[in-house]
Amino acid sequence: xxxxxxxxxxxxxPSTEIIYRISPTVSNSDLNVLFVAAWPEHGWTDFHPIMTRxxxxxxxxxxxxxxxxxxxxxxxxxxxxxxxxxxxxDFQRRGIGTQLLKRATATxxxxxxxxxxxxxxxxxxxxxxxxxxRPTQAGLLHLTKPVD
Numbered sequence: 236x237x238x239x240x241x242x243x244x245x246x247x248x249p250s251t252e253i254i255y256r257i258s259p260t261v262s263n264s265d266l267n268v269l270f271v272a273a274w275p276e277h278g279w280t281d282f283h284p285i286m287t288r289x290x291x292x293x294x295x296x297x298x299x300x301x302x303x304x305x306x307x308x309x310x311x312x313x314x315x316x317x318x319x320x321x322x323x324x325d326f327q328r329r330g331i332g333t334q335l336l337k338r339a340t341a342t343x344x345x346x347x348x349x350x351x352x353x354x355x356x357x358x359x360x361x362x363x364x365x366x367x368x369r370p371t372q373a374g375l376l377h378l379t380k381p382v383d
Contacts, residue, residue: 258291259294266301269304285306297326313347317351320335333366336366
């Protein structure tokens with residue numbers, strides 16, 4: 236069964252609920268299938284070294300299939316960073332990204348985080364503001380490209 240057959244919205248039973256889990260055991264294969272579906276330019280990634288350094292990560296499942304993910308990276312102190320908010324295209328615009336962020340925020344708060352940061356593209360500003368984030372000025376340096 237390919238990804239489109241497995242997750243196509245027409246095959247979704249309205250009685251099957253979305254289940255959210257905090258830092259479950261999740262395979263590289265499941266994560267890469269999700270990321271390729273959501274981000275066509277995604278290349279295979281070994282997520283395990285990333286997730287072992289995370290404060291937490293939240294996964295969304297439909298019928299035991301991974302359909303959403305968010306990572307909470309942290310500095311070992313009071314700052315955490317939202318990374319890789321990803322929802323399978325067949326499940327987007329159903330509130331799953333919002334629920335992932337709500338659960339990530341609650342998890343960060345429960346673990347003593349005072350400041351939750353996120354970077355986003357301009358077209359996503361409204362989404363993140365609805366989730367409680369406020370725009371700030373920040374700097375960014377791309378280390379793999381030379382500075383002019």
